[in-house]
Amino acid sequence: MNDLIHGFSHPFDDDKLREECGVFGLYGSLDASAHTALGLHALQHRGQEAAGITAFDGDNFHTKRVLGHVADNFTSQDVIDSLPGYAAIGHTRYSTTGDTLLRNCQPLFAEFSFGGLAVAHNGNITNAMHVRKSLVQRGSIFQSTSDSEVIIHLIAMSRFRTLLDRFTDTLRQLEGAYSLVSLTKEGMIGVRDPLGVRPLVLGKLDDAYILCSETCALDIIGADYIRDVEPGELVVITKDGIKSYRPFPDEKPRPCIFEHVYFSRPDSYLDHMSVYEVRKRIGAELAREDPIEADLVIPVPDSGTPAAIGYAQESGIPFELGIIRNHYVGRTFIEPSDQIRHLGVKLKLNANRWNIKGKRIILVDDSIVRGTTSMKIVTMMREAGATAVHMRIASPPTAHSCFYGVDTPERKKLLAARMGIEAMQEHINADSLSFVSIDGLYRAVNQPNGRDAKSPAFCDACFTGDYPTFLTDQSSDDVDASQLDMITPINA
Numbered sequence: 001m002n003d004l005i006h007g008f009s010h011p012f013d014d015d016k017l018r019e020e021c022g023v024f025g026l027y028g029s030l031d032a033s034a035h036t037a038l039g040l041h042a043l044q045h046r047g048q049e050a051a052g053i054t055a056f057d058g059d060n061f062h063t064k065r066v067l068g069h070v071a072d073n074f075t076s077q078d079v080i081d082s083l084p085g086y087a088a089i090g091h092t093r094y095s096t097t098g099d100t101l102l103r104n105c106q107p108l109f110a111e112f113s114f115g116g117l118a119v120a121h122n123g124n125i126t127n128a129m130h131v132r133k134s135l136v137q138r139g140s141i142f143q144s145t146s147d148s149e150v151i152i153h154l155i156a157m158s159r160f161r162t163l164l165d166r167f168t169d170t171l172r173q174l175e176g177a178y179s180l181v182s183l184t185k186e187g188m189i190g191v192r193d194p195l196g197v198r199p200l201v202l203g204k205l206d207d208a209y210i211l212c213s214e215t216c217a218l219d220i221i222g223a224d225y226i227r228d229v230e231p232g233e234l235v236v237i238t239k240d241g242i243k244s245y246r247p248f249p250d251e252k253p254r255p256c257i258f259e260h261v262y263f264s265r266p267d268s269y270l271d272h273m274s275v276y277e278v279r280k281r282i283g284a285e286l287a288r289e290d291p292i293e294a295d296l297v298i299p300v301p302d303s304g305t306p307a308a309i310g311y312a313q314e315s316g317i318p319f320e321l322g323i324i325r326n327h328y329v330g331r332t333f334i335e336p337s338d339q340i341r342h343l344g345v346k347l348k349l350n351a352n353r354w355n356i357k358g359k360r361i362i363l364v365d366d367s368i369v370r371g372t373t374s375m376k377i378v379t380m381m382r383e384a385g386a387t388a389v390h391m392r393i394a395s396p397p398t399a400h401s402c403f404y405g406v407d408t409p410e411r412k413k414l415l416a417a418r419m420g421i422e423a424m425q426e427h428i429n430a431d432s433l434s435f436v437s438i439d440g441l442y443r444a445v446n447q448p449n450g451r452d453a454k455s456p457a458f459c460d461a462c463f464t465g466d467y468p469t470f471l472t473d474q475s476s477d478d479v480d481a482s483q484l485d486m487i488t489p490i491n492a
Contacts (some may be wrong), residue, residue: 021106021122022046022404023200024217025089025181027188027237028208033083035205036090037074039217044070045265046122046192046213050105054118056183057085061116065105089183091120094407103144107183110152114163117155118183121148122213123198123405126176127472141373151180164236167191171234175470177256179229181211187238195254195468196231197404197459199270202242209237214268225269231255238423254468256404257458260445262303262366263406271445276306278444282394283310283364285440291315292362292432293392298322300365300377301349309363309395322352322361322384323377345376357385367395368424368435369408371415375428382429391430393442396438396463397421404459405472438463 022043026032033055038052044046048325049074052065062083066073070092073079091106107118125131126149131154136142141155154170155163163184171178177197190211192200203391205223210217215225231253234245255271256263266276283306297317299308302325312319326348361381368374376392381389397416401408411417415424425433438449438460447457461467 007426014335015142020118021094022213022217023089023120023122023179023181024091024210024212025087025120025183025188025190026205026208026210027087027183028239029205030086032085032088032208033374034080035208035221036088037080038072038220039210039212039416040070040090040092042220043092043213044216046263048094051091052089052093052105052107052120053083053090054107054183055083055085055088056116056185057175059187061118062258063107063118065107069103087183087188087436089118089120089135089188090179101292102188103119104146104305106146107226108144108146108149108152112156113443117163118153119148119151120181121151121449122179122195122200123177124403125150125178126175126403126469126474127174128176129473131173150174153246164189164245166408168245171247175202175467175472179213187236189234189236190229191234192231194232194248194251195459197254197256197468199255199259199264200229202212202226202229202235204372209242211235211237214264214270216265216268219267227476252455252457254435256406257441257445258402258406258462259458261441266306271277273446279306279394280310280313280397281444282370282436283307283312283439284445285310286364286392286394286434287311287314289437289440290392290432290434291415293360294362294388294390296320296322296355297358297364298356298381299360300363301325304363304365304394307366311364312361320355322356322381324350324352326350334403339476345373349377349380351384353379353384356381358483359386360388360390361386362390362392363430364392364394367398368415368428369398370413371424371428374430378429388431390432391425391428391434393433393435396435396441396460397424398462400462400465402462404461404469406462408462419427 024036024039026035033053036053044077050067051070054061054063089107093234107120109118125147131150135153140151151170154173155166158166158169160166160169179198179200180191199213201215203218203223210223217226232248236243258270259270260278261276261345264270264275268275294317297308297312297319299305301323309319324390398414399416403410442451459468
C-alpha cells in the first residue's frame with residue numbers, strides 16, 4: 001500500500017527501508033476483533049503510523065480506523081465491543097510518503113449493490129495512477145490518496161455478475177505487488193499477486209481460519225500455521241470451509257528477498273524458512289566472504305543482531321552488545337527542534353563504551369540506505385574508544401528504489417547509487433566496509449548455486465535493478481532507460 005502524494009518522512013527512521021503495511025483477517029470466531037487486534041499488535045513492525053479493523057456480525061459491518069499504534073487504540077474492552085462479529089480484518093500502516101490522514105487508513109470499505117466490502121492491502125500497485133486517472137474520467141470519485149482505493153473502484157465498475165468474478169477482473173487489471181485480505185457478508189477473501197512479492201500466510205485457530213502477513217501474528221493468538229498462500233492463489237473462506245482458486249496464468253514466483261534481510265520479524269517462518277536462521281546464515285556468508293582480524297563482533301540493533309551472531313559463530317570472534325538501543329523514542333520526536341534533531345542517532349542508540357574501548361570491532365547491520373546513520377554509528381564507536389571500526393552489511397548495496405510496497409528514497413538519494421564501496425567506506429569513515437554478495441545472499445536463502453541471472457528465485461530489484469513487472473506509473477527519472485528493456489509484464 002502506497003500513497004500517491006509525497007511528503008512526510010520520520011526524522012529518526014529515514015535511513016532504513018520501511019515495509020508499509022501488515023494485514024490480518026480471521027473468519028469464524030466470536031472473538032474475531034479481539035484476535036485481530038492481537039494479530040495487528042504482532043505486525044506492528046510492518047506499519048506504525050495507523051491501524052484499523054473492520055468486523056462483520058452477520059448483519060452489519062463495523063469499522064474503526066485510527067492514527068497511532070495498535071496498543072494505544074485497540075486494547076480497551078469498549079473498543080473491542082464496538083466491533084462485534086464472527087469475522088474481522090485489520091491493517092497496520094506505515095506512511096512515510098503522503099499525508100498521514102485518517103482517510104488514507106485501512107481497511108477501506110464500500111457499499112455495493114451486492115453488499116458491503118472491506119479491503120486491506122499490503123504492497124504497491126505500480127499502475128495505480130494510470131488506473132485512477134482512467135477511473136476518474138469514467139466518473140469515479142476518490143476519497144483518499146492511497147493506491148489501494150483503485151481496487152474498490154475497479155470492483156464497482158466491473159461488468160461481471162458475481163463478486164468472485166468482479167474481484168478477479170479487478171486483479172487482472174493491476175500491476176505490481178499485492179497481498180489482499182477482503183471481508184464481505186459471504187466470507188473472507190485472500191489473494192497474493194502472481195509473483196508473490198509480498199507474503200501472506202494461512203492459519204487456523206479451532207474452527208476459525210486466519211490470513212495474515214507473517215506467522216508471528218498466528219503465534220500471538222495460539223493459532224496453527226497451515227501454509228503460505230501461494231503466489232497467484234486466491235482463497236475464499238466461508239461457513240462451508242475454504243476453497244482455493246487460480247485466476248492467473250502460472251508465473252515463476254519472485255517473493256521479496258528483503259523480507260528475509262530486514263522486514264519480517266525474526267521469529268516468523270517465511271518461504272518455508274526460519275527468518276532468524278536465514279539472517280544467521282547471511283552473517284556466516286559475510287564472515288566467509290570478508291574475514292578480518294578484530295576483537296569483537298557488534299550488531300547494530302535490533303535488525304543486525306541475527307546476522308552478527310552468524311558472523312561471530314563462523315569467524316570465532318566474540319559477539320558482544322556494544323550498542324544499546326532505547327526503545328522509547330517514538331512520536332514524541334515526530335517534529336523535533338533543531339537542537340534535538342542534531343542529537344540524531346544518539347536518541348535511539350548509545351555506545352556500551354566499557355566493552356568497546358581499546359577494541360577492534362566489526363559492526364554488522366542489515367543495510368545502508370542513505371548512509372547517515374552508519375556514519376553516526378561509526379563516529380559513536382570511535383568516540384567510545386574503538387581502535388578500528390569495520391562495517392559489514394548483511395545485504396548487497398541498495399542501489400535501486402523499490403516500487404512494490406516498501407518506502408525507499410528516490411534513487412539519487414541512495415548512497416550505493418552514487419558511490420562505489422571504497423567511496424562509501426570513506427564517506428562513513430570506516431576502516432573497512434563490505435557487503436554480502438548477491439550470490440552469498442541467495443545461498444543463505446537455500447539457493448546453493450547463488451543467483452540465477454536468467455531466472456532469479458526472488459525479487460531483488462533494490463540490489464540489481466531487475467524489476468519483475470511493468471512500472472507504468474514511474475517516469476524515466478525514476479527508472480534507468482537501460483532497465484526498461486528488462487521489465488516484462490507478469491502475464492507476458
